[in-house]
Amino acid sequence: MTGYDVAIVGAGMAGASLAAAIGTRARVLLIEAEDAPGYHATGRSAAFWSETYGGPGVQPLTTASGPFLQAGGFLDPLGALHIGRTKDAAAGDAFLADFAGSGIALDRVDPARRIPGLRPEWTLGIAEPSSTYIDVAALHAQYLALARRAGAALVTSAPLHMASRQGGAWVLQAGGATCRADILVNAAGAWADAIACLAGAAPIGVQPYRRTMIQLLTDPPAPADLPLVVDIAGGFYFKPTADGRVWLSPHDETACAPCDAQPEDLDVALAIDRLEQVVDWRVTKVERRWAGLRSFAPDRLPVYGFDARVPGFFWCAGQGGFGIQTAPAAAALAAGLLLGCAPDPSVAAIDPARYAPDRLVALA
Structure with a gap:
């Protein structure tokens, strides 16, 4: 049975950017239910970057993502x-x-x-x-390429059928294959609560x-x-x-x-x-x-962090319509939480507690 450090369910912008952020420091598997990554929310974006979009709770992530997006040539002037x-x-x-x-x-x-x-x-x-166009397809493609060069594996047409915690690791069945992973990341977008239930975690109202x-x-x-x-x-x-x-x-x-x-x-x-x-x-x-x-999520903020009740289950979900424009900062923030390391300097000033899944227990 193939083993990984991290299995990420969903290869849209959230999953691809996180795989790219951790790929050199972990053995990563990206599991995508569709025939190609980015079929749903990522491939249907309105394709603009606006620091006010999503409200003041999202703005720090958008602003922190700006330098990466600008340096990569993904933004063009719009206003x-x-x-x-x-x-x-x-x-x-x-x-x-x-x-x-x-x-x-x-x-x-x-x-x-x-x-x-x-x-x-x-x-x-x-x-x-400061608002700009954003080249969504190019950004998503770069994240997938970075993840692949770092050694991440991608499987498509592989909906997750089973996720069972056994012996301190996850046993996963996706498509027709079975694998093991120490950590299971829920980056499944609209299907986030369904994946949580499959893994024995409580849904958080996505x-x-x-x-x-x-x-x-x-x-x-x-x-x-x-x-x-x-x-x-x-x-x-x-x-x-x-x-x-x-x-x-x-x-x-x-x-x-x-x-x-x-x-x-x-x-x-x-x-x-x-x-x-x-x-x-x-x-x-x-x-x-x-x-x-x-x-x-119920409070309209994204969700990043380990589930306090299910070992090895990590949320990367609830990103509404702002998941693309916040992807660089969100991936950096989530990577630090997932790997238990110091945050990337680009997000060091952002308090990850405001996006932790535990905040939603009272709202469930």
Whole structure:
């Protein structure tokens, strides 16, 4: 029976980045249920990096990830503009208060100067110039390559069928193979609670939510210098593509079971309706539509650390829609916890206790 130090269930961004972070210091197996890694949340990202996305509890991880992503060439300039109407003034004030002292540059601006065709009632604007595009596919591919070069093994089309703690190690059956591992990492995204139950751990309430995205052609075309535009009240966001198209989401959150998420016609129509309430552009064609799952713990913070009740079971889950933009820092933080070593300097100032699974016991 093949033996490993660490078996990671899930080879999306969370699992791949952690495998890359520990691969030179442990024998690692990546177990992926799908035919290829990144099929679900990783492959369906809206592909932007924003320090405010996910809220102030997530921001330290996003900010700490910035230098790695920038140095690797994974980020391109974009900028973000949070907009609202008069009735959203309190939401704008709360947004600024949430990030006061964070070091993020946030400035009140006239949104009509940045968004051509903006309808006159949208008068509130807060610019976040540090926001960027992020090359999700390239980042995921690099993590998989780094893990492979470090000696990590990857098996695909191998859903985990059994996880049993025997003699101080895990005996795992995935696909048609059996192996042993000292530590089992739950990086299964929307399936995190199901994997926990399979391993005899208590679920912590990780809930998947469907999020819809569509790609549009508009008349006039979206200008090349359009920023990421985000409704301060949480009703939509949209961003330009390099060829004048628009990626648009109605910011929907529909609770569902773990699945291969597909877009609903109603959510696509809702997205277009909300866009037309913001700008006077005419939608000429819906070119693509897709949906992904964003999976959250009850308090909307990610979960990193060993389960206090099940030896050798490590959580790396609940990363919502921010798992990609926080991946470098999250992997560094989780690697230190998993290996029991000093944290990487990039995350030394982040308290891992705020993301520990034990905090959720009272919420279960």
